Amino acid sequence: MAIVLGPNRYGKAETRLVHVARGPGRHALTDLNVSTSLSGDLAATHLTGDNAGVLATDSQKNTVYAFAREHGVGEPEAFAARLARHFTGALPTITAATVAIEQYGWTRLGPHSFQRDGGHTRTCRVTADGDGVTVVSGVTGLVLLNTTDSEFHGFPRERYTTLPETTDRVLATAVDARWRHLGDDADWAASWAGVRDALVEAFVDTYSYSLQQTLMAMGTRVLKRRPEVAEIRLALPNRHHLLVDLAPFGLDNPNEVFVAADRPYGLIEGTVTRDDVAAAPGQWW
Numbered sequence: 001m002a003i004v005l006g007p008n009r010y011g012k013a014e015t016r017l018v019h020v021a022r023g024p025g026r027h028a029l030t031d032l033n034v035s036t037s038l039s040g041d042l043a044a045t046h047l048t049g050d051n052a053g054v055l056a057t058d059s060q061k062n063t064v065y066a067f068a069r070e071h072g073v074g075e076p077e078a079f080a081a082r083l084a085r086h087f088t089g090a091l092p093t094i095t096a097a098t099v100a101i102e103q104y105g106w107t108r109l110g111p112h113s114f115q116r117d118g119g120h121t122r123t124c125r126v127t128a129d130g131d132g133v134t135v136v137s138g139v140t141g142l143v144l145l146n147t148t149d150s151e152f153h154g155f156p157r158e159r160y161t162t163l164p165e166t167t168d169r170v171l172a173t174a175v176d177a178r179w180r181h182l183g184d185d186a187d188w189a190a191s192w193a194g195v196r197d198a199l200v201e202a203f204v205d206t207y208s209y210s211l212q213q214t215l216m217a218m219g220t221r222v223l224k225r226r227p228e229v230a231e232i233r234l235a236l237p238n239r240h241h242l243l244v245d246l247a248p249f250g251l252d253n254p255n256e257v258f259v260a261a262d263r264p265y266g267l268i269e270g271t272v273t274r275d276d277v278a279a280a281p282g283q284w285w
């Protein structure tokens with residue numbers, strides 16, 4: 001038996017970059033968390049500690065800041081693609097680079113004043129390798145809730161089933177979605193906003209018999225409306241809102257008083273895809 005090195009990658013995680021574009025009379029703010037990850041022929045450093053083929057993670061971090069100064073930042077997908085292309089082939093050993101970005105939102109309060117958004121985070125992940133550039137955009141922490149139009153029943157009752165059937169429940173989730181683009185060039189801001197709107201509208205419009213059905217409706221809405229998107233992956237935690245039993249106090253509870261349960265939660269995950277587009281299993285994380 002021999003012990004061998006398996007798949008590996010390395011990079012600088014969570015480089016925090018705040019960029020101020022100082023336009024005349026009006027500033028623009030971009031707040032990013034950038035993670036780089038490189039791979040290729042890195043056997044030497046693992047096997048003997050020979051670092052001749054290693055682009056130091058400290059240099060990767062410096063590149064993020066230098067590129068922000070030299071080229072500006074712009075849309076996260078474009079910034080990530082510029083970095084990923086640069087790292088790929090930066091040394092002969094580096095044959096693939098992935099740059100993942102979280103963008104924190106700030107709402108403008110004035111020409112140079114901003115308020116940090118409390119809500120969701122925009123994400124992207126761009127991979128460059130010998131085959132080209134793949135762009136995956138996403139959103140996390142997009143919390144949505146319907147106070148009705150959600151039922152859950154018809155599931156089998158076996159030995160361990162206690163959940164009552166319901167024809168009217170609260171349905172809440174924090175959307176974690178990632179979608180792969182067909183190309184590597186797009187109006188990234190408009191595309192991202194369009195996907196977010198499609199996700200939200202499908203959640204609002206769907207009369208739901210399961211969160212799984214809602215997931216499919218949300219993914220379908222995105223693919224029907226956004227031709228630039230090849231496939232979308234959704235992870236939807238079911239943020240259970242449990243009806244409180246008020247009978248001990250002589251009170252009824254006609255779907256008005258709930259406890260928002262923290263843990264455990266159902267986790268509904270799925271991919272919605274076009275049947276004429278090739279899968280790209282290596283491009284996800």
Ligand SMILES: O=c1[nH]c(=O)c2[nH]c(=O)[nH]c2[nH]1
Nearest residue numbers: 152163209210211212238266
């Ligand atoms: O929408 C739901 N899907 C499930 O699979 C499930 N399971 C469960 O206990 N509650 C729910 N709700």
